[in-house]
């Protein structure tokens with residue numbers, strides 16, 4: 001087995017979710033279709049609720065920022081003209097959500113609505129999050145060795161907690177010391193990793209970030225964060241240069257912590 005030694009200065013392991021702890025197939029085949037199939041009904045049922053209105057306002061602001069993009073779908077403000085107007089607005093939100101999802105966009109607005117929609121399915125037990133089999137044993141071992149474990153995903157913090165709280169391995173939320181999402185900044189921007197370190201109360205070089213996306217790994221590395229790229233079944237392929245440049249692991253069990261020897 002290949003072993004990657006974790007530098008002695010690392011005290012925090014920061015984990016991506018999709019493609020790192022969790023198969024991309026679970027996200028693409030279960031989580032995302034749930035949104036597409038249920039978004040219209042969800043909006044019709046929850047429209048009057050404050051949380052839903054906040055989500056729609058955020059989507060509307062995002063739609064304004066996106067107006068220059070090809071195929072962008074605007075969300076009109078309410079004109080107060082009765083049931084037809086409401087149905088037009090709901091359809092615009094549905095179209096906007098589907099357009100964003102067709103591009104796999106990671107906007108905070110989209111991710112917030114998705115998290116709120118998944119809540120019902122996870123809480124009802126009709127959806128359980130999948131984790132690669134090496135994840136839970138490794139995280140337990142790291143924590144026994146004194147490491148802190150944080151999550152940084154484009155999925156909202158609320159969605160992250162749903163996944164860890166309702167998984168095929170049971171409720172594993174207690175294995176996580178904290179969560180970050182795009183509210184701290186985008187994962188391809190190095191400033192996000194500096195903010196995460198400052199929020200945890202450590203230096204960036206105390207963090208090891210595990211992700212499947214090399215643009216995220218590069219941004220973290222630019223901020224002096226240690227990185228390893230996680231190669232999992234179903235992940236996007238890496239170029240030869242990426243394979244040479246980055247430390248690669250195919251399982252969390254390949255990480256060797258000197259402190260746990």
Ligand SMILES: CSCCC(=O)C(=O)COP(=O)(O)O
Nearest residue numbers: 016017018153154155159160
């Ligand atoms: C709570 S994660 C749900 C999946 C998701 O929406 C997503 O965008 C995952 O992105 P990641 O940054 O974990 O690759």
Ligand SMILES: [Mg+2]
Nearest residue numbers: 016018019212
């Ligand atoms: Mg990922």
